[in-house]
Amino acid sequence: MLSSAIAVTFAALGLAAAACTTVGKVTHTHYGYPDNDPPGPATAYDCGRNFKAGGTGTYADPVTFASAQGEFTKCEIIYDPYLRKYLRYEDYCQQCTEDWAASPKIHHIDVWTGSATVNGGQEQIQCENDLTPADKSQTIVRQPATNLPVDMN
Incomplete structure (x- = not known):
């Protein structure tokens, strides 16, 4: 059950309880x-980008994310309130798979950052690490509305 503060937040975002499912304690x-x-x-699944990661974060152009096979449906779109972006399950993540196989299961998404054409090297990896919040600290929305706020940065 969502705490009343989280429920109020999702209500403010226009998330109807019957139209979506929230999943808490997600590792990002x-x-x-x-x-x-x-x-x-390269991605594991082709969801309309010819097996290439990308996206701007809108519902029409969600950012690629990776996870464990079986945790999400291939090409499923979710909403990430932490990033204020829509994400699409397009890739495989080994650590996510290990976390999903744990007991109890740990929800884990690995979100694509950066360019699909330029290797950002160690500087990019440091940026990825800086963006990563504490383990099991975020909430995601499955079956989200299509008009939620999106941060285009």
């Missing part, structure tokens, strides 16, 4: 060109 990490396996923009 970030990855990009230099630390993808293999390095580059």
